[in-house]
Amino acid sequence: xxxxxxxxxxxxACPIAFAQDLLITGxxxxxxxxxxxxxxxxxxxxxxxxERIAPRIPTNKMIRVIDAGGRPVTPALFAGVTVSGLSEVDxxxxxxxxxxxxxxxxxxxxxxxxxxxxxxHSSVIPITRIEGFGFTLLAARGGDKTxxxxxGLVRFDGGYSSFEGxxxxxxxxxxxxxxxxxxxxVAHWMLLNQVFDExxxxxxxxxxxxxxxxxxxxxxxxxxxxxxxxxxxxxMRVLAFAEERELSAVIHGxxxxxxxxxxxxxxxxxxxxxxxxNLPENFESLGARLDNAAILHKANVRVIFSSGETHNARKxxxxxxxxxxxxxxHSAALAAISSTPAAVFGGEPRSLSQGARADLxxxxxxxxxxxxxxxxxxxxxxxxxxxxxxxxxxxxxLDEATDMPRAYTxx
Amino acid sequence: MRSIFAIILxxxxxxxxxxxxxxxxxxxPSSPTLITNATILTGDGRRLDEADMYISDGKxxxxxxxxxxxxxxxxxxxxxxxxTPGIIDxxxxxxxxxxxxxxxxxxxxxxTAPVTAEVWAEHSVWPQDPGFSRxxxxxxxxLQILPGSANLFGGRSVTLKNIPQNxxxxxxxxxxxxxxxxxxGENPKRVYGGRNQAPSTRMGxxxxxxxxxxxxxRYIRDWQQYEQKMAKQTSGAETDSNSALAAALIKPPKRDxxxxxxxxVLKGEILVHMHCYxxxxxxxxxxxxxxxxxxxxxxxxGVEAYKIADELAKNNVCGALWADWWGFKMEAxxxxxxxxxxxxxxxxxxxxxxxxxEEGIQxxxxxxxxxxxxxxxxxxxxxPERAIxxxxxxxxxxxxxxxxxxTLAPGKMADVxxxxxxxFSVYAKAEQVFxxxxxxxxxxxxxLQPVSDFELGQLLEAAP
Numbered sequence: 001x002x003x004x005x006x007x008x009x010x011x012x013a014c015p016i017a018f019a020q021d022l023l024i025t026g027x028x029x030x031x032x033x034x035x036x037x038x039x040x041x042x043x044x045x046x047x048x049x050x051e052r053i054a055p056r057i058p059t060n061k062m063i064r065v066i067d068a069g070g071r072p073v074t075p076a077l078f079a080g081v082t083v084s085g086l087s088e089v090d091x092x093x094x095x096x097x098x099x100x101x102x103x104x105x106x107x108x109x110x111x112x113x114x115x116x117x118x119x120x121h122s123s124v125i126p127i128t129r130i131e132g133f134g135f136t137l138l139a140a141r142g143g144d145k146t147x148x149x150x151x152g153l154v155r156f157d158g159g160y161s162s163f164e165g166x167x168x169x170x171x172x173x174x175x176x177x178x179x180x181x182x183x184x185x186v187a188h189w190m191l192l193n194q195v196f197d198e199x200x201x202x203x204x205x206x207x208x209x210x211x212x213x214x215x216x217x218x219x220x221x222x223x224x225x226x227x228x229x230x231x232x233x234x235x236m237r238v239l240a241f242a243e244e245r246e247l248s249a250v251i252h253g254x255x256x257x258x259x260x261x262x263x264x265x266x267x268x269x270x271x272x273x274x275x276x277x278n279l280p281e282n283f284e285s286l287g288a289r290l291d292n293a294a295i296l297h298k299a300n301v302r303v304i305f306s307s308g309e310t311h312n313a314r315k316x317x318x319x320x321x322x323x324x325x326x327x328x329x330h331s332a333a334l335a336a337i338s339s340t341p342a343a344v345f346g347g348e349p350r351s352l353s354q355g356a357r358a359d360l361x362x363x364x365x366x367x368x369x370x371x372x373x374x375x376x377x378x379x380x381x382x383x384x385x386x387x388x389x390x391x392x393x394x395x396x397x398l399d400e401a402t403d404m405p406r407a408y409t410x411x
Numbered sequence: 412m413r414s415i416f417a418i419i420l421x422x423x424x425x426x427x428x429x430x431x432x433x434x435x436x437x438x439x440p441s442s443p444t445l446i447t448n449a450t451i452l453t454g455d456g457r458r459l460d461e462a463d464m465y466i467s468d469g470k471x472x473x474x475x476x477x478x479x480x481x482x483x484x485x486x487x488x489x490x491x492x493x494x495t496p497g498i499i500d501x502x503x504x505x506x507x508x509x510x511x512x513x514x515x516x517x518x519x520x521x522x523t524a525p526v527t528a529e530v531w532a533e534h535s536v537w538p539q540d541p542g543f544s545r546x547x548x549x550x551x552x553x554l555q556i557l558p559g560s561a562n563l564f565g566g567r568s569v570t571l572k573n574i575p576q577n578x579x580x581x582x583x584x585x586x587x588x589x590x591x592x593x594x595x596g597e598n599p600k601r602v603y604g605g606r607n608q609a610p611s612t613r614m615g616x617x618x619x620x621x622x623x624x625x626x627x628x629r630y631i632r633d634w635q636q637y638e639q640k641m642a643k644q645t646s647g648a649e650t651d652s653n654s655a656l657a658a659a660l661i662k663p664p665k666r667d668x669x670x671x672x673x674x675x676v677l678k679g680e681i682l683v684h685m686h687c688y689x690x691x692x693x694x695x696x697x698x699x700x701x702x703x704x705x706x707x708x709x710x711x712x713g714v715e716a717y718k719i720a721d722e723l724a725k726n727n728v729c730g731a732l733w734a735d736w737w738g739f740k741m742e743a744x745x746x747x748x749x750x751x752x753x754x755x756x757x758x759x760x761x762x763x764x765x766x767x768x769e770e771g772i773q774x775x776x777x778x779x780x781x782x783x784x785x786x787x788x789x790x791x792x793x794x795p796e797r798a799i800x801x802x803x804x805x806x807x808x809x810x811x812x813x814x815x816x817x818t819l820a821p822g823k824m825a826d827v828x829x830x831x832x833x834x835f836s837v838y839a840k841a842e843q844v845f846x847x848x849x850x851x852x853x854x855x856x857x858x859l860q861p862v863s864d865f866e867l868g869q870l871l872e873a874a875p
Binding site: 089090091092124232256259276277278279280281282283286287310311312314315318321322324325368369370371372373390391393394397398401406 | 510511512513541542545597717718721735736737738739740741743744745746747748749753769770773774777780781783784788789790835836837838840865866869870873
């Protein structure tokens with residue numbers, strides 16, 4: 001039913017304008033594939049996809065040419081786990097759709113799917129996009145239940161239904177979130193076991209609706225379960241639960257993931273973390289450290305970066321830079337905000353090779369450096385205007401004042 | 412010899428310590444140190460390449476060229492490295508909202524009444540907050556701890572030297588003036604309006620500020636009248652027993668901690684640090700400062716400060732701002748990444764990068780780097796030697812400690828950071844940090860990396 005709904009949206013609202021052919025010359029191409037970095041190459045883009053990568057590609061008048069001049073070109077980046085298009089202003093509750101509270105059913109609702117109301121016209125999206133970001137993982141947040149709901153990947157190309165990949169169910173397991181379920185993290189596991197038993201068998205449904213049971217079953221078969229867990233002991237509990245229930249799990253938080261790196265690697269469970277976390281923020285993250293990502297990577301655990309922020313999601317690039325400054329190889333730091341999240345959540349590959357969707361960015365310098373700017377952001381082969389509400393505000397106030405109020409300056 | 416009348420007088424007179432909870436800060440042991448071949452950003456807008464600097468007795472002796480004693484000097488070769496003044500964060504809640512952030516540690520907002528000018532942040536500071544040592548590793552040598560922004564008048568701030576001590580008195584910056592935290596806009600009206608209590612609107616906010624300033628004016632007048640009467644009577648007290656007795660019977664006004672703080676602002680002794688986001692509200696606050704005759708010190712957060720950059724400079728007010736945080740609430744909706752660069756543009760400006768974050772304070776250099784590069788991309792000429800002022804000398808000015816620290820001028824406190832490279836980079840790390848000439852942090856020497864009591868012995872089984 002739901003899938004039909006999305007398919008309908010997709011056919012009604014194809015967001016991509018027909019793209020002019022595009023040739024990028026002189027790129028220092030970070031392919032995020034086995035090809036590694038290809039220096040000084042040309043990239044021909046046709047119908048929104050990469051047609052050819054070669055040292056010198058002939059051009060003609062019909063092709064728009066952008067010279068990268070030896071600067072780095074990467075896939076358009078991953079903005080982390082956000083509520084982009086679901087929250088205009090976090091503190092304005094009437095403008096936030098990413099969570100529910102005190103729903104009269106008092107049940108868990110894995111079928112609470114935030115993608116239903118994703119708004120591609122939110123000002124947050126161009127503001128994030130022009131900083132080099134092409135996609136995000138939409139989150140169902142908090143709420144007042146162990147199961148927060150579901151989301152999934154979405155591209156920042158302005159489409160109403162530019163979704164990709166698998167359904168992602170959000171689950172709370174931490175003590176911090178246990179307040180509304182009796183105050184103990186034991187309650188999370190008690191309720192999760194019950195709700196999975198109900199959904200997977202013919203037991204009477206007491207914690208979930210029939211639709212919710214279907215959603216949970218679907219996600220078990222083909223989705224991802226994203227567990228909020230920081231403490232090493234909680235992460236081990238997630239691994240045991242995922243194994244027992246045969247779920248694809250991902251850890252979200254993971255401040256102490258480095259302590260159980262080998263178990264994560266053995267279970268092939270990826271970790272979404274914030275590499276700036278190095279304080280014992282609470283008793284669940286006493287082990288937080290700046291080289292968490294480096295240790296996990298060394299143990300062959302896939303890492304993904306997220307700040308949890310939506311409006312300032314663009315800071316994710318700084319997160320990756322700091323991880324690189326603390327022992328993570330540069331290519332792995334870049335992968336953590338491009339190809340890895342795409343792969344883990346079943347999205348299109350973010351490797352820049354022939355046939356791939358042309359979602360890419362030309363940078364002024366090292367893509368992980370804070371002083372670097374995104375110069376061109378190209379999604380599905382279309383160069384972005386690089387205009388956002390913030391650049392317009394900047395341009396309105398950058399010039400010296402005139403006799404007329406600023407409201408007459410419309411950049 | 413004191414007369415009996417003077418003794419009577421002293422018994423009846425209220426004694427008020429001018430500085431209760433005094434600083435016990437002592438610089439840590441140091442030795443004369445010569446740092447050579449560094450790229451030096453002096454903090455006052457200058458850049459010196461392959462330059463030397465000499466510090467001794469806790470002070471900057473010279474930068475560039477000068478004499479060095481032949482013996483007893485430690486030399487650090489800083490070839491390829493950068494040297495800056497110690498980094499100053501004017502907006503921190505370390506200690507009052509420490510890690511771990513459990514509710515038992517939530518000591519930053521006395522959110523029980525909208526006017527709590529009587530509380531002092533220092534009485535909430537937990538010196539064992541692991542955040543202090545993390546900030547030190549980011550080059551922070553001085554920081555101001557503020558109460559939160561739930562209240563119109565949140566209470567007094569305290570400025571600390573970032574050395575690990577068991578008491579805040581041991582960290583208290585000697586001679587730094589107190590600040591008063593005030594807040595505009597959404598936070599006070601949300602906190603109190605939500606309880607169906609005043610203020611619930613912005614106009615309610617302003618009415619309550621003004622009512623408080625009026626009470627403070629009255630308080631100052633009451634004390635002035637008392638002191639005038641006393642002066643009149645006691646001038647004859649040594650010889651005239653009637654005058655002495657009369658003086659002893661003059662009752663002083665009742666001390667009021669809230670009004671003492673507000674009066675301190677009106678007398679210019681306490682600096683105002685005003686949490687305020689919107690341009691129109693900041694202009695209201697400047698008019699209010701005119702109405703009551705005080706100088707506004709610094710607007711904090713000011714995401715719309717770029718709309719009134721000229722007015723801020725004209726009024727000699729600092730703007731302590733974020734590089735890129737925006738949109739988390741309605742009054743933060745118009746934030747732009749060029750805010751700091753545009754506020755920095757006018758002559759006599761005072762742009763500051765602040766953190767308000769236990770994460771951001773660890774990398775204020777990166778926050779400044781982002782703001783600098785966005786300004787450059789918008790066509791403003793901001794070299795590193797200018798941008799470093801945002802986290803050194805301008806911050807010192809905001810805190811009223813520019814005479815003591817914030818630049819590498821001779822005679823100032825030797826608060827210094829040696830960076831492994833240009834600090835305006837995500838890869839830059841503070842290698843060594845000096846406070847009053849003492850090396851308090853060395854990235855390559857574990858013995859010079861402090862560990863708070865709270866962190867000691869945690870996760871023993873998980874140690875790498």
